[in-house]
Amino acid sequence: xxxxxxxxxxxxxxxxxxxxxxxxxxxxxxxxxxxxxxxxxxxxxxxxxxxxxxxxxxxxxxxxxxxxxxxxxxxxxxxxxxxxxxxxxxxxxxxxxxxxxxxxxxxxxxxxxxxxxxxxxxxxxxxxxxxxxxxx
Numbered sequence: 716x717x718x719x720x721x722x723x724x725x726x727x728x729x730x731x732x733x734x735x736x737x738x739x740x741x742x743x744x745x746x747x748x749x750x751x752x753x754x755x756x757x758x759x760x761x762x763x764x765x766x767x768x769x770x771x772x773x774x775x776x777x778x779x780x781x782x783x784x785x786x787x788x789x790x791x792x793x794x795x796x797x798x799x800x801x802x803x804x805x806x807x808x809x810x811x812x813x814x815x816x817x818x819x820x821x822x823x824x825x826x827x828x829x830x831x832x833x834x835x836x837x838x839x840x841x842x843x844x845x846x847x848x849x850x851x
Contacts, residue, residue, distance in 0.1 A: 724791050725789045726820055727788070727819040728744075728749070728790050728820050728821060729786070729813070729820065730822050731771060731783055731786075731821070731822060734786075734822065736751060740801070740802075743797075744798055747798050748790065748794055749788040749789065750788060751786065752789055754785070755784075755785055755787050755813055755814065756783065756785065757811060757813060758782065759781050760775055760776060761782075762781070762836045763834070763838070763841070764824065764829040766805065766824075766829070767832070768848075770803050770806075771841040772825075772828050773823055773824055774826065775811075775812070780836075781837075783839060784841075785811075785821070805824055805827065806828070807823055807824075808822060
């Protein structure tokens with residue numbers, strides 16, 4: 716049970732990068748009162764890029780997409796604004812299609828931010844990319 720007054724006060728937020736547990740910006744979501752729900756995956760319609768090896772940008776596509784690993788968090792709607800304001804440039808909020816067919820709000824990249832960046836779709840997520848990079 717959440718400490719919020721009603722479920723209507725909550726937004727379910729999908730995060731696929733540095734807001735995830737144990738990563739650089741996770742304190743932004745935790746300090747805002749976010750509650751971790753579970754790990755999940757998107758439907759297989761997303762591509763992923765590394766933005767200067769600092770954070771990922773995920774875009775929905777009509778072809779060449781994969782399921783991207785992410786985390787679901789419950790946050791108050793008021794906290795959501797602060798979390799998104801602290802995100803790096805080129806990231807925005809939109810609807811993310813999960814593997815089970817449901818849609819939730821999530822962090823997505825704007826098309827301009829992936830120009831001339833490294834596509835990392837093949838790794839299936841930011842953690843997969845970081846792990847592979849650290850092995851080399």
